Amino acid sequence: MNMCLCLGPTGSGKTLLLKTLQSREGVDTVSSTVPTTGTNLVTVRFGNHKQIAVREVGGAMAPIWRSYYSGIESIMYVVDASNLCQIAAAGVLLYTILAQPCLQKVKVLLVLSKMDASYRQMRNEALLMLQFAQLKKEISQNISVVEASAMTGEGIDSVLKWLQGNSIASLKPSK
Numbered sequence: 001m002n003m004c005l006c007l008g009p010t011g012s013g014k015t016l017l018l019k020t021l022q023s024r025e026g027v028d029t030v031s032s033t034v035p036t037t038g039t040n041l042v043t044v045r046f047g048n049h050k051q052i053a054v055r056e057v058g059g060a061m062a063p064i065w066r067s068y069y070s071g072i073e074s075i076m077y078v079v080d081a082s083n084l085c086q087i088a089a090a091g092v093l094l095y096t097i098l099a100q101p102c103l104q105k106v107k108v109l110l111v112l113s114k115m116d117a118s119y120r121q122m123r124n125e126a127l128l129m130l131q132f133a134q135l136k137k138e139i140s141q142n143i144s145v146v147e148a149s150a151m152t153g154e155g156i157d158s159v160l161k162w163l164q165g166n167s168i169a170s171l172k173p174s175k
């Protein structure tokens with residue numbers, strides 16, 4: 001089975017996003033999640049009997065994320081777009097991941113999460129603070145961006161589409 005790795009700073013919304021991907025409706029977004037200590041493996045099933053395993057490694061585990069890189073085909077990197085303080089650091093972390101020699105062939109999805117909680121115009125600030133334009137130039141991987149919310153369901157279809165291997169229209173950061 002294909003394996004996707006889900007990484008990102010602690011509290012960025014990985015666990016709730018995976019829950020939403022796993023069961024598209026009926027996700028309990030009221031009771032809160034707890035920080036993932038260790039990893040959290042979910043299987044996302046598609047209508048056509050295809051499935052993909054997605055492994056979240058908690059943000060608290062960032063120092064040892066690299067021990068999960070082998071055999072990975074894609075990486076979903078979740079950044080909380082409503083938390084501008086965390087974003088710059090998240091960008092540096094992403095850069096470190098994508099510079100790994102063993103990850104040069106992976107497909108990457110940058111998920112700007114909690115889009116319900118942030119102001120619309122924060123998307124550009126988020127990409128700016130991530131130094132996204134620069135990052136895109138320097139990495140060899142194919143990177144797509146999606147704005148998502150586990151609360152409203154925004155962007156969930158795009159993430160599923162990406163997981164199934166279909167390309168999604170990548171958003172261009174505006175000046």
Ligand SMILES: Nc1nc2c(ncn2[C@@H]2O[C@H](COP(=O)(O)OP(=O)(O)OP(=O)(O)O)[C@@H](O)[C@H]2O)c(=O)[nH]1
Nearest residue numbers: 010011012013014015016033035036058059149150
């Ligand atoms: N408003 C809003 N809150 C969200 C969303 N996704 C997650 N949250 C909240 O953000 C907090 C952290 O979410 P988690 O999914 O546990 O974050 P995580 O990335 O798994 O964190 P670690 O496991 O510590 O790495 C929780 O209180 C969630 O309810 C979202 O789309 N919108």
Ligand SMILES: [Mg+2]
Nearest residue numbers: 014015035036
């Ligand atoms: Mg988690």
